[in-house]
Amino acid sequence: MAGAKLRVVGKAxxxxxATAKVTGVTKFADDLFLPRMLYSKLLRSPHAHARIVSVDxxxxxxxxxxxxxxxxxxxxxxxxxxxxSQDEHALxxxxxxxxxxxxxxxxxxSEEIATEALDLIAVxxxxxxAISSAEEAVAHPEPRIHDYGDYGNLHxxxxxxxGDVEEGFAEADLVREDLFFFEGSTHLPMEQHxxxxxWAPPPDGKVTLWSATQTPHYVHRALAKVLELPxxxxxxxATPNGGGFGGKSDPFSHEIVVAKLAILTGRPxxxxxxxxxxxxxxxxxxxxxxxxxxxxxxxxxxxxxxxxSLLDGxxxxxxxxxxxxxxxxxxxxxxxxxxxxxxxxxxxxNKPPCGPKRGHGTPQPRYALEVHLDKIAEQLSIDPAELRxxxxxxxxxxxxxxxxxxxxxxxxxxxxxxxxxxxKQKFRKLPLGQGVGLACSSYISGAGLPIYWNNMPxxxxxxxxxxxxxxxxxxxxxxxxxxxDSILAYIVAEVLGIxxxxxxxxxxxxxxxxxxxxxxxxxxxxxxxxxxxxxxxRAREILASHAARKLEIPVERVVFADRRVFDAEDPERGxxxxxxxxxxxAAQGTVGTVGSYTPPQSAGRYRGAGVGPSPAYSYxxxxxxxxxxxxxxxxxxxxIWIAHDVGRSINAAAVMGQVEGSVYMGLGEALMEEMAYRGxxxxxxxxxxxxxxxxxxxxxxxxxxxxxxxxxxxxxPFGAKEVGQGPLLPVMPAVANAVYDAVGVRVDEIPVxxxxxxKALKRKAKGEEPRFGPSTFPDIPWPEPTRVxxxxxxxxxxxxxxxxxxxxxxxxx
Numbered sequence: 170m171a172g173a174k175l176r177v178v179g180k181a182x183x184x185x186x187a188t189a190k191v192t193g194v195t196k197f198a199d200d201l202f203l204p205r206m207l208y209s210k211l212l213r214s215p216h217a218h219a220r221i222v223s224v225d226x227x228x229x230x231x232x233x234x235x236x237x238x239x240x241x242x243x244x245x246x247x248x249x250x251x252x253x254s255q256d257e258h259a260l261x262x263x264x265x266x267x268x269x270x271x272x273x274x275x276x277x278x279s280e281e282i283a284t285e286a287l288d289l290i291a292v293x294x295x296x297x298x299a300i301s302s303a304e305e306a307v308a309h310p311e312p313r314i315h316d317y318g319d320y321g322n323l324h325x326x327x328x329x330x331x332g333d334v335e336e337g338f339a340e341a342d343l344v345r346e347d348l349f350f351f352e353g354s355t356h357l358p359m360e361q362h363x364x365x366x367x368w369a370p371p372p373d374g375k376v377t378l379w380s381a382t383q384t385p386h387y388v389h390r391a392l393a394k395v396l397e398l399p400x401x402x403x404x405x406x407a408t409p410n411g412g413g414f415g416g417k418s419d420p421f422s423h424e425i426v427v428a429k430l431a432i433l434t435g436r437p438x439x440x441x442x443x444x445x446x447x448x449x450x451x452x453x454x455x456x457x458x459x460x461x462x463x464x465x466x467x468x469x470x471x472x473x474x475x476x477x478s479l480l481d482g483x484x485x486x487x488x489x490x491x492x493x494x495x496x497x498x499x500x501x502x503x504x505x506x507x508x509x510x511x512x513x514x515x516x517x518x519n520k521p522p523c524g525p526k527r528g529h530g531t532p533q534p535r536y537a538l539e540v541h542l543d544k545i546a547e548q549l550s551i552d553p554a555e556l557r558x559x560x561x562x563x564x565x566x567x568x569x570x571x572x573x574x575x576x577x578x579x580x581x582x583x584x585x586x587x588x589x590x591x592x593k594q595k596f597r598k599l600p601l602g603q604g605v606g607l608a609c610s611s612y613i614s615g616a617g618l619p620i621y622w623n624n625m626p627x628x629x630x631x632x633x634x635x636x637x638x639x640x641x642x643x644x645x646x647x648x649x650x651x652x653x654d655s656i657l658a659y660i661v662a663e664v665l666g667i668x669x670x671x672x673x674x675x676x677x678x679x680x681x682x683x684x685x686x687x688x689x690x691x692x693x694x695x696x697x698x699x700x701x702x703x704x705x706x707r708a709r710e711i712l713a714s715h716a717a718r719k720l721e722i723p724v725e726r727v728v729f730a731d732r733r734v735f736d737a738e739d740p741e742r743g744x745x746x747x748x749x750x751x752x753x754x755a756a757q758g759t760v761g762t763v764g765s766y767t768p769p770q771s772a773g774r775y776r777g778a779g780v781g782p783s784p785a786y787s788y789x790x791x792x793x794x795x796x797x798x799x800x801x802x803x804x805x806x807x808x809i810w811i812a813h814d815v816g817r818s819i820n821a822a823a824v825m826g827q828v829e830g831s832v833y834m835g836l837g838e839a840l841m842e843e844m845a846y847r848g849x850x851x852x853x854x855x856x857x858x859x860x861x862x863x864x865x866x867x868x869x870x871x872x873x874x875x876x877x878x879x880x881x882x883x884x885x886p887f888g889a890k891e892v893g894q895g896p897l898l899p900v901m902p903a904v905a906n907a908v909y910d911a912v913g914v915r916v917d918e919i920p921v922x923x924x925x926x927x928k929a930l931k932r933k934a935k936g937e938e939p940r941f942g943p944s945t946f947p948d949i950p951w952p953e954p955t956r957v958x959x960x961x962x963x964x965x966x967x968x969x970x971x972x973x974x975x976x977x978x979x980x981x982x
Contacts (some may be wrong), residue, residue, distance in 0.1 A: 178664040181822035184655040196942040198363035198381040198408040203437035210283035212273040214265035217519035217852035219294035228289035234282035254486025261427040271451030276430040300518040300849040305480040306516035314517040325515040329953040331569040332508035337473020341464025347513035350942040351533035354842040355453035360411025361439040366431040369708040384687030391420035407677035410649035415525040448857035452524030456481040457533040460946040469556040473508040480515040484520035495530025498781030539608035539902035569959040578814030578880035583792035585812040585876040590792040606906025612895030616690030617782030628696040628766035629683030632704040634760035638747030645685030646697040665704035666729030691891030698886035703764030715752040784884040787895040788814040793903035802927030812876035816890030823894035835900025855966040
């Protein structure tokens with residue numbers, strides 16, 4: 170394929186599932202129905218923190234139409250997405266840890282009867298002191314929410330240093346420190362969580378679960394553990410997701426509950442969560458307090474950086490350990506940071522658990538860093554765009570914390586948005602109340618390590634060529650609306666010279682498809698795409714060898730295009746693709762191939778080096794334009810210019826859609842979205858509904874001017890990198906920086922609400938500094954720091970004195 174003209178990749182295509190979705194044919198989890206199906210409902214805790222004294226289900230079981238009731242004692246084995254945080258029970262076992270924690274489950278012949286039965290379950294609680302914030306968790310190690318964790322109610326503590334940061338500060342011409350806060354928010358997918366389980370009794374003894382999940386492989390793993398069934402006796406099918414954004418990446422209580430109820434009753438059982446329950450499931454953005462101190466030279470070159478984060482994790486671990494590392498991992502991949510220190514802490518609190526919302530742990534620190542750099546640029550009297558352009562991480566380099574940079578198109582992104590927005594004509598030159606702000610970002614194209622460390626591929630594909638000319642692709646990846654099924658078809662179609670709609674794609678079925686680790690970390694295009702590319706190239710080799718023999722030409726001259734296989738020197742001399750398949754099948758049997766992908770080994774060998782490495786990093790730059798009403802504090806964003814380094818677009822239309830969707834979500838986080846709590850010491854969700862949780866409508870959505878920067882990365886299929894999450898990151902800081910340009914006040918807190926802007930303006934009028942949230946970063950009992958010499962100081966990726974290394978397997982493609 171080297172040097173060949175691309176016929177499919179890079180063009181704008183309709184998605185494979187587009188017609189089915191717009192005509193209502195697509196079946197989501199809640200659309201499924203099986204004969205004799207029962208309906209399940211969950212009883213949830215009204216207390217934020219309490220010991221369960223007793224649960225009496227007698228009256229509920231006596232209600233007509235109720236077929237089964239479960240409590241925590243029926244599912245005693247804990248589970249969790251990370252091996253280090255197996256702290257959840259499908260139903261609370263000994264105590265509840267947030268308002269909404271599931272306590273009991275009912276299966277009945279209708280949802281109405283199941284709901285009525287919940288009121289008949291008598292639970293006696295012994296209330297315990299609730300911890301309502303991360304700062305409170307630091308101040309009060311007791312009572313402990315969990316009996317594990319690094320200290321008291323602090324789930325995870327991290328202290329990493331790469332080089333002598335104090336030495337870096339001593340070399341600086343300017344040292345600045347700032348405190349920032351990023352409020353938590355939720356994913357808000359259109360589709361609520363839903364799952365349906367069926368049980369085939371012995372001798373089959375097999376559970377089948379259909380679920381709106383992003384990670385069928387990990388749900389399969391959790392079911393096997395909790396239900397104590399052999400993995401071969403469990404089948405998980407991920408239904409099309411009506412939006413995920415990370416909120417469906419954990420294994421959830423309701424999935425395990427319906428599987429257990431199906432086993433007990435011998436009947437299919439379905440559950441669909443209400444919108445309020447989705448807010449309780451949460452796993453959204455961690456509220457994060459951040460302190461950053463940076464030393465720079467007069468030209469803006471960074472000499473050292475110290476970054477601290479404190480995350481409010483809610484009631485359970487979820488992805489929290491990884492989230493904490495991510496708040497410190499990617500600061501080094503945009504601008505050179507020769508010396509870097511990161512201290513991160515995640516606290517348990519008595520609120521719904523936080524997890525991997527779009528961008529997973531990186532939007533919060535990126536917001537802090539980009540606003541912090543804007544302040545530094547102003548102190549140095551340097552244009553913020555020029556400061557960034559003059560100090561970019563070089564391509565094909567290694568950062569202080571041992572992250573390998575491949576292609577790096579951030580410079581081109583900045584230049585595009587600066588030119589397109591008229592930045593030089595607007596920055597600090599618009600009338601009072603109008604302003605522009607710029608910010609940049611980077612994100613991973615898949616994580617370098619699997620959640621459960623092993624040497625097996627992260628993604629696999631099986632490909633079958635049909636004698637009728639069709640091709641079927643089998644892959645464990647999950648379609649969550651991002652177009653991953655279509656990406657597989659486009660890549661295979663490009664290699665085999667057929668139309669994408671000649672390809673059937675079968676995905677996310679643990680019985681039928683090879684393992685893919687899931688739709689998270691922007692990994693599918695690069696990892697599943699590489700696996701599909703390998704499988705397609707192997708099929709092409711088989712077909713080309715038989716076609717060359719038939720056409721009596723060297724195999725090097727065989728071309729695949731327009732559903733034909735022909736001679737590159739004489740295009741009229743050829744045969745149909747279907748005929749080529751038939752030739753191969755007649756000669757050697759069914760034409761089937763496999764492909765797989767494992768990322769390259771990461772350079773870091775220190776504890777914590779597994780979070781941050783990626784086969785490739787995407788880059789984004791954005792300029793936001795704002796109008797600020799000084800009487801009300803209301804911020805309106807008329808337009809955002811955004812440029813994204815995607816490597817190469819597989820489907821240009823889908824890439825544009827992902828960028829614009831990121832802008833929409835970023836706009837909501839920048840201006841209005843927050844998980845607010847009240848009552849019972851601020852542990853009761855204030856707005857668990859779409860009516861009251863503020864999110865942008867079409868009226869609030871801005872115009873978006875999108876630029877796609879193509880700098881093909883050799884790690885990606887046809888050079889592609891991620892686009893599903895990275896473009897979100899610069900939106901919030903760009904808006905915050907624009908507000909300052911417009912009215913001269915800093916709101917160092919997300920969201921930038923009218924109340925905060927108005928408060929800042931009033932304080933400015935009095936000659937006072939604006940104050941929001943905590944005024945200082947709390948005193949945390951940090952562990953002994955792990956010191957790792959950076960590469961340019963002769964470091965080998967291991968901590969000083971460390972002997973053990975981390976094996977991550979070999980690249981398979």
